[in-house]
Amino acid sequence: MLLALPMVLSSYLVTVFVLIFFYAYLGQAWNIVGGYAGQLSAGHAAFVGVGAYAAAVLSLSAGLTPWVGMFVGGTVAAVLGGFIGFLGFRFGLRGFYFVLLTVAFAEMCRIVANNLEWIGGAVGLYITFTGNPWQFQFQDSRAYYYIALGLMVAATAVAAAIERRRFGVYLSAIREDEGAAEAVGVPTFRYKMFAMIVSSFLTGVGGTFYAFYLFSLQPNTVFGIPLSVEIIIRPIVGGAGTLFGPIVGSFILSPLAELTRFYFAAGGGWAGVHLIVYGVLLVVVVLFFPQGAVPWLRRLLRTQA
């Protein structure tokens, strides 16, 4: 059904769906380390950013097709993720301290990118539109729809595969009680590292889509804390550590964000309204649905049946 949808949708609605899928993809990538493993990374924008810059710089300066560049970007992001994870996990940083470590790295990336002239400095990079599919550019915006859908499905397949394997069971044990997991033979450091690397790789791959869908990237948006918040909030509202949480969360929040932006931004000066909505939602979710929408819906369905 989702495959046929673009045929009947207006181009604006296609855009909304692209955003739903893409943020669901990023949310699912975060979910692996933030949801299943319970390691609250609040700096995932760093991986979007380095992935985006890697692919864009390679394309602009070396002519490398983004179809390859996206995997280079993913790999660079995975190396960064591995490094941050190594520091955080080796030194036993948990909870707030891990949050801060990840935020600090994202902010450092932002500041460095702002000051590196050969990657555009504060102005960022602009990609000229050629409409060449080999350059990840398409005349028909529906192409982005299918790519974003493909990314979301792929990340969800990865998460599903993890969930079914020992990897997934171990991650949930780590989330619940790391010490107890160690005691029953779970190599917690190794598995947290795996989770961080897979998550940052996928997020980095998403960076390519981000850059080539928007045709531009600026350090302050692509590495900024607001993007990290966008990545985190969908899986949390949908249900962190559940397979469909990021998707449900994105179907709730992405259209909501788009609607508020559409209605309020038009009036000027109302740009913040969708973020106020996010804030209120976060508070409501934490206070009333701490497990997110998916477990709540599941319980609701069970009592109905």
Place this chain on the structure above:
Amino acid sequence: MLDVSGLDKHFGGLHAVKNLSFTVGEREIVGLIGPNGAGKTTVFGLLSGFLRPDAGQVIFRGRSITGLPPHRVNALGLARTFQIVRPFPHLTVLRNVTVGALGRHAAPAAATQRALAVLNEVGLAAKRDQPAASLTLAERKRLELARALATEPTLLLLDEVMAGLNATETERIVDLVGAINRRGVAVLLIEHVMRAVMSLSQRIVVLNYGELIAEGRPEAVANDPRVIEAYLGTASA
């Protein structure tokens, strides 16, 4: 099978374990007793890799496990439980035990089979689909034991698995530990329920202020004046 020699541990100014040496033989049940604060749980931490000793060595089945991380110690066949039970609260009972079984059976299906067998043994099979957080204290204690058992240890360290249980529940655990031991698993247990330690243990090690003050057969230890003094305090000695 377990050979502890010269174990030492400080916490700041507190000398928690002093030059401690003892052994646990194959298939043996050894009780580790002593007044509150004697350092028993610290010893468990040192043996299981959660704490790093300042000095001394722990030899398990012929190889040194001193300073190994807990999961490595567990993989070698030494499993522990926690005094204050630490179930994975949001996971089901079966999942909790499966986590333990996955170390020996990498395929989740095989691990689940193994976990079910263990749950049957400890009598929690009926609760397998409940979240661990919904269990009673007695059930959690058995879950803690089941999770450790699922890692298929050859030596089991039990930290007060009977504390807070009523007489019937205690008896069930005593029977269970006896049955596990008959299958060939050695047990080192910390316990305050004296009747249980005395009936289960073949040998008893007594700690006071981090030092070994007596060791021997249960009857002998129970009548040892140093042990009586440690428990009752110097005032009555």
Place this chain on the structure above:
Amino acid sequence: MAEGLRAEQVRLPAPQGLILDPVLVVQAVVSGLLFGGVYSLMAIGLTLIFGVMRVVNFAHGDLMVWAMYLAWLGATRFGVDPYVGFVGAAAILFVAGFAIQRQLVDRIVDAPHEMQILLMLGVALVLENTALVAFGPEPQRVRTPLTQAALWLGPVFVDVGRLVTFAVAIALTLALSLFLYRSDIGRQMRAVADNGYGAQVIGTDVRRISALAFAVGAACVGAAGALVAPLLPFQPPTGLQLSVTSFNIVIIGGMGSLLGAFMGGLLVSVAESLGAVFLNPSMKELVSFALLVVILLVRPAGLFGRRAI
């Protein structure tokens, strides 16, 4: 060392201070130190809230920006100088802090850490973006006659605005210490911070003390905000930057340590000030982040850590 750093900066536009002038360094240290009083006050507020409740106030910087806007409103609408108006800003934030603790944080004190972080993140988003809706994205600055005045101590230039800000911030820090160490409520706060359970056992109303601690912490950051409003141009996203800076400070100083927050505030401010001289000004925050990462890895308890407030 400094030469090496300079060589890399040559490509950057308009580097300041072309040679390593000692006066420039002293100037940077003095400016940083004077500005640091505000950082200290802000970080003390955060560490007080954390110490008593084990809650990390992610909305800290946003509360501060609201105080800046309050000072701005006071100055532009009612002609109140921010060096007087900070009292009002602190009072309003006191009430806001009390309400946030009572209505929101109190419901989840026993929830996992992650939940508290997310809750406060939600509050931060609401605060920042209501400021955006209410005041718009343009940077604002509060003008006061003092910011135009300056003193020369030999070759070193001292901005009178900074000096007054620093003096008031230090006076408030001292007053707060007196409150925490001499007053009954202050002692109870420290007791709860030391051992919440123990304090409960001896009959402390932990809920009330927690709400008061959050209120006092918010008042600190409220005063800090109003005091810094004449020195620092601000806009709604400034809140996030300030939150992150205050987290850096309390971790560098040691979570929950009053002395750590105080010293950390001065240290980070001086480090940023020096960073702005040696590196490009836009890279000054890099210095405090680098400092943070080193502290997290080498001494996560912080420079003055493990001392409860």
